Amino acid sequence: MARAGLTAERLTEAGAELADEVGFEHVTVSALARRFDVKVASLYSHLKGSHDLRTRIALLALDELADRVADALAGRAGRDALAAFAHAYRDYAREHPGRYTAARLRLDPEAAARSAGVKHAQMTRAILRGYDLTEPEETHAVRLLGSVFHGYISLEASGGFEHTAVPAEESWAWALDRLDALLRHRPTP
């Protein structure tokens, strides 16, 4: 009986690929076992179960996304940084829809603690440093940027922009432009 050489890491990676192919919600311990030509029970020596698998995929996706964003941000500031951040996010979501969905999984506190979530928040704040905001405005802005990016990607992915002729690309560029302006100018009283 040849050994398949399973490890938690290989299973997680394969699970992430599976997610991109069939959708995160269809990632299943059984499907993963089939992919390795192994019996389902065999995976339980490496994973605690399906919840564990999903969590691991989410952590992988958060890490990958954080790396990409960090690369994109290197050496940029202000509007350039904003655009680089936004594009890194959107590109990742388009290339890896399953992983992106996984990254949005609600994690239990321990998983959240060892996730790259904190790094994401820090990077968003780093962008805003170019716009000199003071608290609590900086937090408001972090939340607004997160909402726009996630909301746009999510609506685009669920087909919400398909019934209008205007290319999604153009609306994205327009939104970034207006967000930059919004952050640059002090509120008008």
Next chain:
Amino acid sequence: MARAGLTAERLTEAGAELADEVGFEHVTVSALARRFDVKVASLYSHLKGSHDLRTRIALLALDELADRVADALAGRAGRDALAAFAHAYRDYAREHPGRYTAARLRLDPEAAARSAGVKHAQMTRAILRGYDLTEPEETHAVRLLGSVFHGYISLEASGGFEHTAVPAEESWAWALDRLDALLRHRPTP
């Protein structure tokens, strides 16, 4: 053998309640049958299956949400209309998290056609009439508003705002204020 008086409508309504209680992803034909004290197979005379059930709940949620927004919008314009729209959306999501998730389900084209989705888009455009934008800017703005609202609600629901002391309420008000300003002022060249 007493009859339970099942209909597709009652099942859909009960499914929506179930979604709010246990989360849309845990709505199951079996759980619904238990709720009516009836065998699972009995539901198949009223529903085509679990996919059909989920779709019906999504359509119900879209209808309810459209009604609420229409009420909120009545007699308002400009910034008032924007705020009313935003609050109607967010309140619905907080009162009915399961239904709100259902409303975001990707519908097949036929279901989408008979959904209230079109009405939602029309109402968003109605708000923007107070800001006199021309195409394609109006479409860009529709998409931006949709992204912010959906993104904010979604991040808030998944706990993304819980690790900072600033109340989510305040950031929401701030975002609406800045969006209003963004829409009122012509882009600076």
Next chain:
DNA sequence: CCTGTTTGCCTAAACCCCTTAGGTGGATGC
């Protein structure tokens, strides 16, 4: 009233996914 039809709910059965308990044999270490 009562008989024939409709229809609402049931049993039975097949199939897929998740999870745990306990076994076996190939790889590894002394």
Next chain:
DNA sequence: GCATCCACCTAAGGGGTTTAGGCAAACAGG
């Protein structure tokens, strides 16, 4: 070369989904 370990296996129980076919309550026409 023997003991140990661990990677993968079989077995079994518990859900959820879906279809096929049956029975009896509700209903309609004569």
